[in-house]
Amino acid sequence: MTLLTLLCLFWWWLGLEICFAISAKTRFTLLKTPMSWNAAKLTCEGLGMHLAKLDTSLKQTYVQQYINNDWSADVTGELWIGLHKFDIATPELTRWYDCTIVGGPDSFDDGEPSTTTDDLCFTLSGGTNWRSSLCNDTLQAVCESSPGDCTFDTYPGNGCSHNLKASAELPWAECIADCLTDTLATGEQCWGVGHLDGFSGDDCWKFFAADDPNICIAGMYPSASIDVGIKICFESSVEIPDVPDVSSVNPDTPCFVIYTTPDTETTLGLTTTIAETTTTTTMTATSPTTDASKEPTALTFTTEQVTAVTSSSNVTSLPNLGVCRCTCTMINTSLLNLQEEIEKLRVLLTVKKSSTSLYKRKFISVQDERISAKSIGYVGATLLMLTFGTIVFLDFPVLIQQVKRLCPGNTKHRVTSV
Incomplete structure (x- = not known):
């Protein structure tokens, strides 16, 4: 397995699909x-x-x-x-x-x-x-x-004279595969390769073009020792379909918005419809007072008064009717502004994978105070000690013999005369 393959697998493990695009x-x-x-x-x-x-x-x-x-x-x-x-x-x-x-x-x-x-x-x-x-x-x-994925048309016995190129020491099959994924920092993609097996330098030549992938075909020349591959990423076809019974003056997509203007009164950007009636409306609100024993004051006004308030296009607030008013801001937000706000929220709510505790724990050791975690630690330590102790116990007699050989001490040697 090559170093490049190992790097690709490591990046894939980290969630980076660099090698597989x-x-x-x-x-x-x-x-x-x-x-x-x-x-x-x-x-x-x-x-x-x-x-x-x-x-x-x-x-x-x-x-x-x-x-x-x-x-x-x-x-x-x-x-x-x-x-x-x-x-x-x-x-x-x-x-x-x-x-x-x-x-x-x-x-x-x-x-x-x-x-x-x-x-x-x-x-x-x-x-x-x-x-x-x-x-x-x-x-x-x-x-x-x-x-599906792009494919290659091959032109054996031909070379490409295009000069926007990069080179590498790769066999033909890997040269083709490398061109499928190679893109320059400027956005130019690899659209063709030339290959000369046994060349003293790099065998694989990659050609890049931003607008015309057929540039290698235009500059192709015969050469018995060179093979050229042109990446095919586009194809065409023609259909003669039946026409569905659909016709509308508006595009049918989720993002299309129609702003209608009904024949109603509009105040502060809010469209309101007011019924023509003389019914008396009663609203109850608490009047500002320091006497807690007093009941809330009932305010009575007619619908004609409400109509007079909302009919003016220059009205910016309700008249002082003796009720506590709240400060409200009403904005006629278009879909574009709403999408911008949603995008801001999305950015604020997006959490980078590298900043999560789960990701960081892969690289550091953190003390875990949970009882279950401690129990697992104790069990693991006990198993390790038992394993090590068993090995030492089984090898103890051999260890004693080795110590005796290395350290004879006061051992007496009996000399037998012949």
Whole structure:
């Protein structure tokens, strides 16, 4: 077993999956039948997939290549992707189908995300730009899935002239396996390897490219002694599915929020509906007094008085009706702010594994005052003493003989004359 394997097993024991982060393959499927955004989402899910989440420049590059090549005879226009606006109050905010934010590189078209509240779903326009559109428009779509780990296409008798490379002294099989997991600190992944068995230097050459994994194929040259392997992490297909009977102007995802404005009175950000009635309402509150013998004072006012209080848009507090008032703060919190607060709470409540007492006990010895723990200690010590004592007892006669040989003392030797 090599040192690298032992390190990998040790890291795995600590919960670190550094050595086992095998690159996953991505499959993009074109839905050839036009349908609405929600119908496309359901269709992708029915295929065991989801609407395309183009959250890396590499995914965007491959979909663009498929549109221009493999799908060129099937694509008729813009394609639905798994991006949508999620907050009607702030329509410039977007989320993917699984409610994750758009992080890293993006491909928004000029003026996108727009601030309109009608075009809530996004398409891939021309294979390059993200453009908002009405969710109930009938368009083709792109689905995405992860069918397994990346594989390799091999090109024996060829070399790769790409210069972004690292090298190692590895046989062919280990060279391929190492490329599956190797990623530079800049985020560039290993997309190809060259191997020259018996080379005076390192036999395995790894090639890295951030945007074009086919760069080794473009720079390949014939060489009888070199073998090249190209990592295959993307593939495409075309489906002609039945269109589900689903159509909506809003994206059907858990993070989509609609802020309605009913025909009611709004005070301090709180929507209240007031019934038109002249019924007299009685409220009982304790008046400020130092006389404990007095009963609570009953305050009586009509609904018209309440209406007068809540109908004004500039009201910031209740009038002085002789009751004790509490100071209340009412905030119209959007979903984005709520998610930010939840994320803060999650960070505060997250406990690092390395800070737990269970983890620390693996490396230190701590006194345990529990009776059960002491009993176990006593039993263990007793067993050790019995074992050691038994060994000494059985070997005691031999020990005595050895002592006599080493220390003869005053032992008299009888001399017999011949």
